[in-house]
Amino acid sequence: MRKFGLIGYKLTHSFSKKYFTEKFEREGLSDCQFDLYELDEIEHLKDVLAQNKELEGLSVTIPYKEKVIALLDALDPACENIGAVNCIKLNNGKLTGYNTDYIGFKISLETWLGEDRPKALVLGTGGASKAVIQALKDLEIEYLIVSRTPSDVEELITYQDLKVDDSILKSHHLIINSTPLGTFPETEVMPDIDVNLITNQHKVYDLVYNPEKTFLMRSMEARGAVVKNGLEMLHLQAEAAWKIWN
Numbered sequence: 001m002r003k004f005g006l007i008g009y010k011l012t013h014s015f016s017k018k019y020f021t022e023k024f025e026r027e028g029l030s031d032c033q034f035d036l037y038e039l040d041e042i043e044h045l046k047d048v049l050a051q052n053k054e055l056e057g058l059s060v061t062i063p064y065k066e067k068v069i070a071l072l073d074a075l076d077p078a079c080e081n082i083g084a085v086n087c088i089k090l091n092n093g094k095l096t097g098y099n100t101d102y103i104g105f106k107i108s109l110e111t112w113l114g115e116d117r118p119k120a121l122v123l124g125t126g127g128a129s130k131a132v133i134q135a136l137k138d139l140e141i142e143y144l145i146v147s148r149t150p151s152d153v154e155e156l157i158t159y160q161d162l163k164v165d166d167s168i169l170k171s172h173h174l175i176i177n178s179t180p181l182g183t184f185p186e187t188e189v190m191p192d193i194d195v196n197l198i199t200n201q202h203k204v205y206d207l208v209y210n211p212e213k214t215f216l217m218r219s220m221e222a223r224g225a226v227v228k229n230g231l232e233m234l235h236l237q238a239e240a241a242w243k244i245w246n
């Protein structure tokens with residue numbers, strides 16, 4: 001049996017098992033299975049690998065996209081620039097990290113925007129945001145990163161900065177949520193954005209896909225914004241991972 005799986009904490013929100021199980025059934029891959037490995041500490045990955053010698057590939061989700069790097073034997077060169085891993089290929093005991101979030105997000109965003117290249121606000125500083133930022137760089141989209149805490153990084157501002165200077169939201173018409181805020185089961189929360197500054201010029205891409213329409217998306221859409229969730233990105237990154245594993 002060929003085994004694949006997902007590591008993270010917690011995994012109740014994940015669609016990965018359902019996605020790959022249906023894919024295996026649809027494509028007649030009866031020798032493949034996809035399991036969830038919920039780890040309260042990333043070091044427990046070693047136990048998972050020791051107990052599942054048949055594993056050929058793992059997806060990585062919150063909160064381990066950065067922490068897992070220390071446990072890997074190698075990184076795909078493109079992944080080194082991003083600084084986060086969401087896909088691991090296992091080959092003869094060697095673990096190599098990749099980032100298919102980048103692939104999925106870049107393709108999805110480019111298709112969605114067409115020729116438009118609005119300035120962007122990236123909400124969050126975790127592993128997913130690193131893939132988003134690399135995609136924005138490669139698409140030549142100007143961006144600022146929004147964090148809860150101040151930093152000396154030139155491109156990084158705080159949510160308080162957005163409140164003090166409303167010109168930022170007025171000039172940055174693409175908002176990308178890379179935080180887990182709004183994910184099931186805590187669906188009625190969202191990043192601290194002043195929705196009164198949102199207009200029909202704004203586009204909101206929320207990487208959250210469960211629920212299908214997040215509180216952030218609903219709030220922005222009510223002010224005229226065009227919104228999109230992360231489900232297409234999920235599918236694209238999953239297919240990219242499958243190619244890597246094979």
